[in-house]
Amino acid sequence: MTRAIGLAAAVALAGCGTTGGSLISFDVVAQGAAPNAGRTAGVYDTSLGWHVELSRAMLYIGAVYLNQTRPNSGIQGTDCILPSVYTGQEVQPLNVDVLSPEPQPFPAPGTGTDDEVLTGEVWLTHGDVNAQTDKVIADIAGTATRGAQVLPFSATIQINSANRGIPSPPALPSQHPICKQRIVSPIFIDLRPHDGGTLSITVDPSGWFDAVDFTSVPPDGVFPDDRNNTASDTLFTAIRAATATFQFSFE
Numbered sequence: 001m002t003r004a005i006g007l008a009a010a011v012a013l014a015g016c017g018t019t020g021g022s023l024i025s026f027d028v029v030a031q032g033a034a035p036n037a038g039r040t041a042g043v044y045d046t047s048l049g050w051h052v053e054l055s056r057a058m059l060y061i062g063a064v065y066l067n068q069t070r071p072n073s074g075i076q077g078t079d080c081i082l083p084s085v086y087t088g089q090e091v092q093p094l095n096v097d098v099l100s101p102e103p104q105p106f107p108a109p110g111t112g113t114d115d116e117v118l119t120g121e122v123w124l125t126h127g128d129v130n131a132q133t134d135k136v137i138a139d140i141a142g143t144a145t146r147g148a149q150v151l152p153f154s155a156t157i158q159i160n161s162a163n164r165g166i167p168s169p170p171a172l173p174s175q176h177p178i179c180k181q182r183i184v185s186p187i188f189i190d191l192r193p194h195d196g197g198t199l200s201i202t203v204d205p206s207g208w209f210d211a212v213d214f215t216s217v218p219p220d221g222v223f224p225d226d227r228n229n230t231a232s233d234t235l236f237t238a239i240r241a242a243t244a245t246f247q248f249s250f251e
Helices: 007-018 229-240
Strands: 024-032 042-047 051-061 065-068 084-092 093-098 109-111 115-122 136-146 150-159 183-191 198-203 246-251
Touching: 024 093, 065 198, 115 246, 150 183, 150 229
Parallel strands: 024 198
Antiparallel strands: 024 109, 042 051, 051 093, 051 136, 065 084, 065 115, 084 109, 115 183, 136 150, 198 246
């Protein structure tokens, strides 16, 4: 299983009348969230009392998928592919500057059908979603201040089995595949794409550091790329927060 998960199956079904949709092509863009009135992009106050100013925040989106159904995430099996109908995809990657609210176009149009879409997926991977290793998907830098503490920091995040994998119990060796760490899903949406329109994905980093305790970061200010470090694991979890980080719209 690679990033291209086979929308051809959904397209074929559409041609047979199963989904009822017509084949379409549409632009896809991504951007950071616009800052609140009176605030600067990348400047946030956290619930732990830190004042965070980001100077760099890049997120690599390897693919985007649209699904016709809304699954119950609490009863999903171990398969990373949802047991339902995929009706849209963007499989050309984009490294998104999430500090910029300006739309950044993906290098190629998305394709699919014009069926109603209830779930979105963002794939944080450079290639095979099941590969044991991958390249950097997040590159972040900034300064955290609390009282007299001023802590410059940086973080580069890869999603590899060694550093982000969750061990599976011996009785269920496939319970926690690495693909689950790379796929942000389900992102609940409700939209209907149309031919020639634009799918817009907003990435909001405002909550990424809200629960991060910067005292857990080593003195050099570099977040360890390791799920066993509290600050790093908290940041990684926040980046993958489906509802808080990602919003989809279509015009």
